[in-house]
Amino acid sequence: MKTLFILQRYKSVDFFALAIKHIIWSIILYLCKIENQLKEVILVIGASGQVGSELVTALRKIYGETNVIASDIHSVNPKVRDHSTIIHSENVEAEGPYIELNALDKNKIYDVIKKNKITQIYLLAAMLSAKSEENVELAWRLNTLSLSNILQLAEQKLIKKLFWPSSIAVFGHTTPKILTPQYTIMEPNTVYGISKLAGERWCEYYNKKYNVDVRSIRYPGLIGWRTDPGGGTTDYAVKIFHKAILHEKYESFLNEDTALPMMYMPDAIRATIELMETQQENVKIRSSYNLAGISFTPKQIATEISKHIPNFEISYKPDFRQEIANSWPSSIDDKNAQYDWGWRLEYNLEKITSDMIKNLEERYIVTT
Ligand code: NAD
Numbered sequence: 001m002k003t004l005f006i007l008q009r010y011k012s013v014d015f016f017a018l019a020i021k022h023i024i025w026s027i028i029l030y031l032c033k034i035e036n037q038l039k040e041v042i043l044v045i046g047a048s049g050q051v052g053s054e055l056v057t058a059l060r061k062i063y064g065e066t067n068v069i070a071s072d073i074h075s076v077n078p079k080v081r082d083h084s085t086i087i088h089s090e091n092v093e094a095e096g097p098y099i100e101l102n103a104l105d106k107n108k109i110y111d112v113i114k115k116n117k118i119t120q121i122y123l124l125a126a127m128l129s130a131k132s133e134e135n136v137e138l139a140w141r142l143n144t145l146s147l148s149n150i151l152q153l154a155e156q157k158l159i160k161k162l163f164w165p166s167s168i169a170v171f172g173h174t175t176p177k178i179l180t181p182q183y184t185i186m187e188p189n190t191v192y193g194i195s196k197l198a199g200e201r202w203c204e205y206y207n208k209k210y211n212v213d214v215r216s217i218r219y220p221g222l223i224g225w226r227t228d229p230g231g232g233t234t235d236y237a238v239k240i241f242h243k244a245i246l247h248e249k250y251e252s253f254l255n256e257d258t259a260l261p262m263m264y265m266p267d268a269i270r271a272t273i274e275l276m277e278t279q280q281e282n283v284k285i286r287s288s289y290n291l292a293g294i295s296f297t298p299k300q301i302a303t304e305i306s307k308h309i310p311n312f313e314i315s316y317k318p319d320f321r322q323e324i325a326n327s328w329p330s331s332i333d334d335k336n337a338q339y340d341w342g343w344r345l346e347y348n349l350e351k352i353t354s355d356m357i358k359n360l361e362e363r364y365i366v367t368t
Helices: 002-039 050-063 106-116 129-134 136-155 191-210 236-245 265-277 298-306 320-326 335-341 349-367
Strands: 042-045 068-072 098-100 120-123 161-163 217-219 221-223 250-252 260-264 294-296 314-316
Touching: 042 050, 042 106, 050 068, 050 120, 050 265, 068 106, 106 136, 120 136, 120 265, 129 136, 129 191, 129 320, 136 161, 136 191, 161 265, 217 265, 221 236, 221 265, 236 250, 236 298, 236 349, 250 298, 260 265, 260 349, 265 335, 294 298, 294 349, 298 314, 298 349
Parallel strands: 042 068, 042 120, 068 098, 120 161, 221 260, 250 314
Antiparallel strands: 260 294
16 A cells, blocks of 8 residues: 555656656747747748748748748749649748749849848749750759859858758769769759759858858759649659549659659758758758658559559650659768768658648648
């Protein structure tokens, strides 16, 4: 009886200690959040795209709605106009500040930084791989000049930190295809890849020469359900889900056995914010970090989808994007990101597939 009483007492003491610990942690987290909100004002350029729409939402959760300014070339967020793609409460304009801003307009960016006391910029405006091949001059101009504008403003110490994404497109036919290392042969043969490689060299240059705190990730192909993809070679891995949900046949523009590195958007957003929030001294690579994601082929993703939608059908009709894909790695080695800032992937193909299908099913019910 006495033993039972002592045990019960210990149990309640344990519970009490745990509750106090929980309360202290909540207060610390709350204070950190307030501190972050007080210190940082973030500008996202190219915020209406596939990455920006989700990144802005995530940043606003951390830094507060009014401290994250979304901007894009459009006078209004296009998602507001096109009702077929409205995603309730998740469009970047509806939640907080949004401004029309051309990534090539250096003077206006300067004014926005000054007026709003911007401390960090996420530069996402770009033309993606497939679209770039259709408009080579504009792609080169947009992808390179937008970055050099912001690097020059950062050199003047107008902002504290810059994030700019690179891509697996920086690799080429002469790069080792399997477990592509961080440092390797890089001879891209697409305008997108060339512009991203040039951008990486500029980032490292401005960091070494002017101490600009620029941070970058070589994103693999990104998969998300909230927005449509923006014209890349890995877009098939998003479009395939939409067709499957609508019980339509999907015609893949890549061969069935084309393995490419991919990443689910929640992982990509988390990686981006983790890299931006890590201490400066942890960021050892100032060109751009390899991130592996998960590698799979169109056939493998179709098989995974069939486990949820058994009548799903796929056919293959490679187009010009097959040639681009052929020049990219099949898998990536990201141990530098793991060592330097503790990167860990969460979503494998199985988890991506079930999450995409669950969310898209809900989205199509909402929008039809
Ligand atoms: P996206 O095409 O979906 O979005 C780009 C956004 O930039 C669009 O909203 C567009 O309106 C905007 N934009 C275009 N020109 C502009 C200009 N002059 N000024 C301001 N905004 C302009 O692209 P995304 O998928 O969101 O990609 C974001 C970044 O991530 C890009 O740098 C891209 O190269 C990189 N990336 C993306 C992927 C991917 O799979 N999505 C993979 C690797 C790298």
